[in-house]
Amino acid sequence: MTLRVGAHTSIAGGVHNAVEEQREYSGNCGQIFSHSPQVWQDPNIDDENATQFREKSTDNGIHPWVIHSSYLVNLCTPKDDLREKSIDSMQTEVDAADLLDIEYVNVHLGAHTGAGVEQGLDNAASALDALDIPDGVTVLVESDAGSGTKLGGDFEHLAAVLDRSEQDLDVCLDTAHAFAAGYDLSTATGVEETITEFDDVVGLEHLACVHLNDSKHECGTNKDEHAHIGEGRIGEAGMRAFVNHEAIRDVPLVLETPTENGKSFAWNIERVAELRA
Template sequence: MLRVGAHESIAGGVYNAVEDQVEDGGNCGQIFTHSPQVWQDPNIDDDEAEEFRQLSDEHGVGPWVIHSSYLVNLCTPKEDLREKSVDSMQKEVDAAATLDIPYVNVHLGAHTGAGVDGGLDNAASALDELDVPEGVTVLIESDAGSGTKLGGDFAHLAEILDRSAQDLDVCLDTAHMFAAGYDLSSPQAVEETLQEFDDVVGAEHLQCVHLNDSKHECGTNKDEHAHIGEGLIGEDGMRAFVNHDMIRDVPLVLETPTEDGKSFAWNIERVKELRA
């Protein structure tokens, strides 16, 4: 069964994300538990959580993913930022348990001078400080790879899975992969890229995909999302990707823009059309 949905707002109550998802035609999805631009704790009371769980069950929407704050930097060598990042992540995995959400998604962040090896060690040890509730898994998201950010190389993802004592898995973002230099613009490119992911990381670790087209060329490290099939990955690449054996059973979460009269509903329908 195709699982496709969008990143929905929790404005007015986290349960509103479920209703918005259903309205958009989705059956899985992602949320922030608070504004991702500030250090803030999830503010979800028991009644909200219960309604979210009930509505998700009633409408058959799931799995859901919590996306961590953009401020979290697991690779940082700065102790104060590390402490804030670990504290924020702990609150996110606890919120996931409360909402019966199985995944919390996080970027590794930037090593800011610690070097690749030092940054990966920092991230692994920060993740190891978390007390992850049963039934919740932290997903490391692939990155576009600009500056000193880690996660753009599949080898970074594999190293984190190896170095951390946590039972981690991976979320691939198609726009980030493309920006980082992994071509997805043709059936052959999709096959080669996903085979490389399987060889380096392992297909068994892929639990979610952020499905986004790209407004920029492959390898530019520029992260700007486009409508499905209308960016530089394009229709042929997107069709090959969503129909690939490695992807068919993986939930697809859209972070596409709302522009040109097209929103999440248009993009969700586009994915359904591309799935053979």
């Protein structure tokens, strides 16, 4: 079983540069934004850059890739204008993934902002159903830290959207988000219980990707701030148990760890490799 671990890399200067950056970190899978995630903007990827990205990824054995959707997307929103913008933005993302031969597009469900949990989940499922998703591209619903009216903190939210949508969806589990939402991953027992619950509620067959991040905050605080692998509140014991769990061993691990204290993505990727038995 090959360890698939990589980082979120930049497309500055052209999307093909993300592959070169991934190589510098010794990653063999990865994630990108197709544009700035803080503005409503369409991807600006020309055919030449797309060809370079595809060829370099293949030549260097870097796969799979994930496109992370804009932070502005809110699938749960009851507001018609924001809903339409979110659907339009997601359509450009799945089309960009198709152009780049990227397998996954990752998205947070967003916040129901007072509409209620059930209505928010219905809104998310129907927004996803409005997409024309190309063959070979799968949308991943990401687990959330669960603050405020944001949905996706409970595994039941993820399962509900997968059940209510007509699309063939899968899930990206973020370890820092799950921990913040109350799933204790800091011990081998906690990891086993969390993965068992995920399987019971969502189904491990839907776990397509993991955002592997430690957490700067305690379990159940709903605070989303990532830490270096093994150096946060999940800690070394929890991370070791997680990356070595049989259900995780073939799942690609994408890091969104910070660059601070002299430690970068390269350090964190090496750390994951060390923890993997």
